[in-house]
Amino acid sequence: MFLRNAWYAGAWGHEVEGDKLLPRKLLGDAVVFYRKSDGSAAVLRDRCSHRFAPLSIGRKEGDCVRCMYHGLVFDADGVCVEEPGKSRPSPNLDIRAYPVVERWKLIWVWMGDPALADPDLVPDCHFQDDPAWASIPAYIHYDADYRLILDNLMDFSHLTFVHENTLGGSATIAATRPKIEQTDGGVRITRWYPGEPEIAPYLRGVETFQGPIDRWNIYELQIAGNVFLMDSGSAPAGTGAPEGVRVPQAMQFRATQIVTPEDEHHSHFFWTYAHNFDISNADLTRKLAARLTTGFQEDKDMIEAQQKVIDEYGEDGMGYIFADNGLALFRRLLRARIDAEQGQAPKLAAAG
Structure with missing residues (x-):
């Protein structure tokens, strides 16, 4: 639906x-x-x-x-x-x-x-077309229900395990309880990892500073169009990033990830990962895109494997943990919007 x-x-x-x-x-x-x-x-x-x-x-x-x-x-x-x-x-x-x-x-x-x-009403994805930011438009095709991809975006605890050697690199991510907020258009999640001992694996070799970091992922998934927008980055620990200070050495990114259903079992995934430092360095932009592609392939492998199990056995009995709070809220809001559009009574199931 x-x-x-x-x-x-x-x-x-x-x-x-x-x-x-x-x-x-x-x-x-x-x-x-x-x-x-x-x-x-x-x-x-x-x-x-x-x-x-x-x-x-x-x-x-x-x-x-x-x-x-x-x-x-x-x-x-x-x-x-x-x-x-x-x-x-x-x-x-x-x-x-x-x-x-x-x-x-x-x-x-x-x-x-x-x-x-x-x-x-076209979603604001201007960072991927802003001359102050550099990125490469990319596309992935999924053999999976679009909602499984959205679940993945709403639960970053998986970075610790699926992306241990790429996008994650820290056990702190899975243990962190994020701030979850319902917005007018969807769900916003804020995750801070202060005082991490080192930068994430995908940034090693291109980092702009050395030593401990304060890392963040602040992202919103919008119901209309399944548009995921993220402010993320790493700054030298203790330089005020959680308070909104972005020192020149901070590595800042604006990610756009958009999931358009192809049909009930296949999806289109459009993405960019824009950076605002060293933007004239095309080799850096290509290197970052390649490393992100490796991480997204890890997601694709996991989600498509999950889809095969669901195709065979269904979703009955699927469990929930505290890390599912964001995705469960998004699924409820999405289902309510679909029901309202189709003139149906709202469903009360926790995850739609």
């Missing part, structure tokens, strides 16, 4: 170039991305209305797409504008066109009621 009235990340802008037709499935809907002659993005249902041939194996012609089965042509609004052999197309041939906004290097698609598609 999905929340449909929201902007979802559908593709990175660089994935849709020239005359390319990009097929993708979002929330169970097969869609096709392309660019019009003015460079703006368009998204149509990837299905010709005549015999349901995919438009993504068709041909872009100006602002339109031609189905290469029987030649029908559709414009960016989904209107059939040409039927070979007729002066005007037959009735009832129009297809669905989706509202689109391109912002923060992403092409966002509104998957619900088009009348509710307010561009002002």
